[in-house]
Amino acid sequence: MPRSNKNSNGYSSRKVNIREIKQRFLIVCEGAKTEPNYFKSFRVPKVIIEIQGLGENPKKLVQSANDLKSQDDYDQVWRVFDRDDWTKEDFNNAISSAKKYGFEVAYSNEAFELWYVLHFEFLNTGIPRSDYIKKLTSLLSKKYQKNSNSIYEDLIEKQDTAIKNAKKLLEQYEPSQPEQNNPSTTVHLLVEQLNRFAR
Numbered sequence: 001m002p003r004s005n006k007n008s009n010g011y012s013s014r015k016v017n018i019r020e021i022k023q024r025f026l027i028v029c030e031g032a033k034t035e036p037n038y039f040k041s042f043r044v045p046k047v048i049i050e051i052q053g054l055g056e057n058p059k060k061l062v063q064s065a066n067d068l069k070s071q072d073d074y075d076q077v078w079r080v081f082d083r084d085d086w087t088k089e090d091f092n093n094a095i096s097s098a099k100k101y102g103f104e105v106a107y108s109n110e111a112f113e114l115w116y117v118l119h120f121e122f123l124n125t126g127i128p129r130s131d132y133i134k135k136l137t138s139l140l141s142k143k144y145q146k147n148s149n150s151i152y153e154d155l156i157e158k159q160d161t162a163i164k165n166a167k168k169l170l171e172q173y174e175p176s177q178p179e180q181n182n183p184s185t186t187v188h189l190l191v192e193q194l195n196r197f198a199r
Helices: 034-040 058-070 088-101 113-117 129-140 151-171 187-195
Strands: 025-029 049-053 076-082 104-109
Touching: 025 034, 025 058, 025 187, 034 049, 034 151, 058 076, 058 088, 076 088, 076 187, 088 104, 104 113, 104 187, 113 129, 113 151, 151 187
Parallel strands: 025 049, 025 076, 076 104
Antiparallel strands: none
């Protein structure tokens, strides 16, 4: 007689943690299109992810994320922003205030496109923002479109490489000083969380 998969309560022991399945993400992005387009392409049930591309500076992003969080129940709130030309104080305050509110941070120093480059190669030398466009055009073997709707699909097969490269990059900075660590990114932390719920 085959063994039953049910425990003493009558529930199947194979069931996944229901709390994990029902987790809801709020992802608030500094950019209006580039970052939202990328994260919207993740193969996670749409009911657990809400993405807002607000086009705001990092400081304002904290308040907006807090306002949005108060309107609904989210398990994880992420703020996505770049170093850009923000002052050292604005950038540092954006990270520390996010932690104060219990938010997670996926920052890039200097540009979000660093995350894309890491899918192809390990980059540990800072380059100007404009050079990321040229570099990605070369790596992708087609013109890189900043607000592309297909970039996730273009890169998905190399995502494991990007995660490894991002981790390796962060390990080089001791102690960590995000506003000075160029290049660096923590986008992989959000990617790993989303992948836990991928179909």
